[in-house]
Amino acid sequence: MTVSTTRRRLLQGAGVLTFVAVGGAIWRAHDREVFVEPSGPAYDPWRLWNAPDFAGTPLALVAAGILASNPHNTQPWIFRVSEGQIDVLADTARDLGTFDPYLREMHIGLGCAIENMVLAAPANGYEASVEAAPGSLFDVERGGMVQAATIRLSQGGGKRDPLYAAIPHRHTNRYAYDRQRGFPEDLLRRIATMPAENGVAVSVFTEGEAFEALGQTIIEATDAIVADDEMIEDSHRWFRDGPREMARERSGLALDTAGLSPALLAAAKFLPALPAKQSHGAWAGQTRDTHIPTAALLGLISLRDRYDRPQTLAAGRIWQRIHLEASAAGIAMHPLNQPVEMADRDRQLERDAVWEGRLGAIIGDPAWQPTFAFRGGYPTREAIASARRSVEEVTKAE
Numbered sequence: 001m002t003v004s005t006t007r008r009r010l011l012q013g014a015g016v017l018t019f020v021a022v023g024g025a026i027w028r029a030h031d032r033e034v035f036v037e038p039s040g041p042a043y044d045p046w047r048l049w050n051a052p053d054f055a056g057t058p059l060a061l062v063a064a065g066i067l068a069s070n071p072h073n074t075q076p077w078i079f080r081v082s083e084g085q086i087d088v089l090a091d092t093a094r095d096l097g098t099f100d101p102y103l104r105e106m107h108i109g110l111g112c113a114i115e116n117m118v119l120a121a122p123a124n125g126y127e128a129s130v131e132a133a134p135g136s137l138f139d140v141e142r143g144g145m146v147q148a149a150t151i152r153l154s155q156g157g158g159k160r161d162p163l164y165a166a167i168p169h170r171h172t173n174r175y176a177y178d179r180q181r182g183f184p185e186d187l188l189r190r191i192a193t194m195p196a197e198n199g200v201a202v203s204v205f206t207e208g209e210a211f212e213a214l215g216q217t218i219i220e221a222t223d224a225i226v227a228d229d230e231m232i233e234d235s236h237r238w239f240r241d242g243p244r245e246m247a248r249e250r251s252g253l254a255l256d257t258a259g260l261s262p263a264l265l266a267a268a269k270f271l272p273a274l275p276a277k278q279s280h281g282a283w284a285g286q287t288r289d290t291h292i293p294t295a296a297l298l299g300l301i302s303l304r305d306r307y308d309r310p311q312t313l314a315a316g317r318i319w320q321r322i323h324l325e326a327s328a329a330g331i332a333m334h335p336l337n338q339p340v341e342m343a344d345r346d347r348q349l350e351r352d353a354v355w356e357g358r359l360g361a362i363i364g365d366p367a368w369q370p371t372f373a374f375r376g377g378y379p380t381r382e383a384i385a386s387a388r389r390s391v392e393e394v395t396k397a398e
Contacts, residue, residue, distance in 0.1 A: 038243060042250040042387035049168050054391070056124050058086055058153060063391050064120035064167050069316075069323055069335070070109030072096055072238045073386050075251045075394070077113055078145055082398035085152050088114060089145040094251075097234030099225075099341055101348040102137045104312055108372060110148045111316020118317075119164045119324075122157045132310035140309070149313060163321065166328040171385055173332035174259025174286070176294040177377030182206070183296040187329050191299070191322055198314035199304040201368055202322070206297050210362050214300070215292040217358050218373060221338035222287040224355075226280045231345065236276035240387075242269070250389045257386050259286060291336060296377035298336075300359070302368035306340075315371050322374075332379035337372055 049067055054060040062079045065088075070076065076094040080087035088110055092103065100106055114130055121128035131150045140146055183206055194202050205211035225231050238252040246254050255268050274282070292298075301318055303311045319335075326333045342355040359370040 037384055038246065038254070038256050038387070040243075040247060041390070042247050043385055045388040045390060046168050046385045050120075050123075054124075058083070058126075059391055059395065060124040061086060061117040061120045061126070061128070061151070061153075062395055064164075065113040065117040066388050066391065066394060067167055067170070068109065068112035068116045068320055069170070069172065070112060071100060071105040071335075071337075072235065073252050074106070074109070074238060075389055076106045077110055078394055078396060080396045080398055084154075085150055086117065087147060088117075088149045088151065090140070090148045092140065092142045092144060092146055095142070096238070098228070098231045098345065098348065099234050101344055102307060103140055103142075104137055104306065104344060104371065105337065105341070107137065107148060107309060107312040108316035108319065111313035111318075112320035113316075114149055114151065114313060115317040115320035116167055117151055119161050119167065121151075121153065122160045123164055125155060125157045126153045127156045127158055128153055132313050135309050137307040137309055137312065148309070163324040163328060166324040170323050170327040171383035172257065172334055173379050173381075173383035174257065174291070174334055175332070175379060175381040175383065176259075176290045177296060177332055177375070178380050179294045179296050179377060181296070181378040183377060184329060184331065187325060187331060188297070190325055194318060194321070199308065199311040200314045200318050201302045202299060202318060203302065203363060204297055204299040210364075211298055213358075213362050214298045214373065215295070217339045217355075217362065218298075218336045219284075219288050219292055221342045221355060222284045224342050225338055226277070226284045228345065229277075231341075232276045232280040236279065239273070239279065241273040246387050250387045250393070252387075254387065256384055259290070287336070287338075291334065291375060294377065294380075295375035297375060299374050299376070300363065300370045301372040301374075302363060302370045304367065304369070306369040306371045312371065319372055319374070326376055330378075331376055332383065333374060333376045335372065335374050337374075339373060340371055 045066055049063045054063050058081045074094045076091050078089040078091050080089060090106060090110055095103060095106060118128045129152045133147050133149060191202060192204050205214060240246040240249055240252045240254050255265060260268060301315050303315055305311055323333045339355050339359055346353055346355055363370060
């Protein structure tokens with residue numbers, strides 16, 4: 001065999017290996033939807049939220065409710081529907097474990113769904129009134145369905161709230177914001193003057209000592225969560241590794257909504273999923289380097305009693321309205337609730353109430369207990385929709 005023949009065969013072999021490698025890369029890129037925005041049945045609820053098939057029925061309210069903000073996209077709801085009412089049930093099996101040991105954030109998410117449903121009622125010929133389940137979050141039993149509220153329906157409708165049209169446009173935006181543009185004054189006034197009713201109050205900051213203190217508290221609380229192995233494992237359980245897993249679950253967190261740059265998103269989707277410690281470390285880096293430095297507004301929703309069930313639902317309703325108001329005005333919003341999650345964790349482990357103290361110092365009024373933190377600002381990139389379970393999946397007939 002000559003040297004030239006040997007070289008030719010080696011080059012041919014290398015060509016085959018290159019073809020296989022490139023072909024494998026193309027297949028993986030296609031399988032992982034590296035270069036396309038997610039679509040399919042898991043995302044259809046955003047398009048079908050006011051479909052004619054639901055119009056004028058209680059299911060139209062459910063179709064709006066399932067598009068609500070909720071923690072980690074756990075969608076912790078089931079709706080028991082009859083002609084005269086909708087029972088909103090907390091599916092306590094869809095919890096966040098040590099991330100939400102008292103189901104506080106779960107109930108905030110249920111309150112968000114309730115607000116969307118109340119907004120959808122007049123557009124579908126109903127008047128809606130809400131009866132929240134009484135009691136404390138400490139007394140909620142886990143492991144099954146627990147009544148959170150009842151929405152009573154009567155015929156008649158009424159004036160449609162302008163925020164109804166914003167429901168399919170509200171998405172959590174985890175990208176950088178354009179802080180140099182500030183925050184629109186009219187929207188700031190509307191948020192700041194939301195009534196302190198049902199034991200709920202809103203505080204917003206755009207500069208100054210409280211703004212800086214809240215931002216630093218959020219950053220340090222994120223670092224504390226990342227240092228807690230049990231918390232990050234409970235959180236990581238809701239991460240979906242690729243489009244096939246998301247198509248199956250239709251809930252949870254995906255890379256597409258993580259606020260990554262296009263290049264970093266493509267690389268992250270192509271490569272194997274990171275373990276919990278690394279992925280949450282990257283989240284802490286985003287919080288420190290992007291989320292807080294680019295925020296034009298930081299805010300807190302506070303309650304008279306953080307663990308009162310009706311007040312917690314009311315906090316969710318207020319947050320949903322704030323987010324819808326912002327979406328209608330072209331403003332991005334993003335929950336940053338890490339300090340309150342750490343306050344819950346301190347209580348669960350019977351530790352000194354360090355994070356409670358830091359939040360209390362920012363509010364400056366011991367009569368109010370912060371339960372929800374968030375940021376806002378002009379977006380630099382538009383957020384995309386998260387996956388949702390369908391109306392049929394979350395509805396039970398009476």
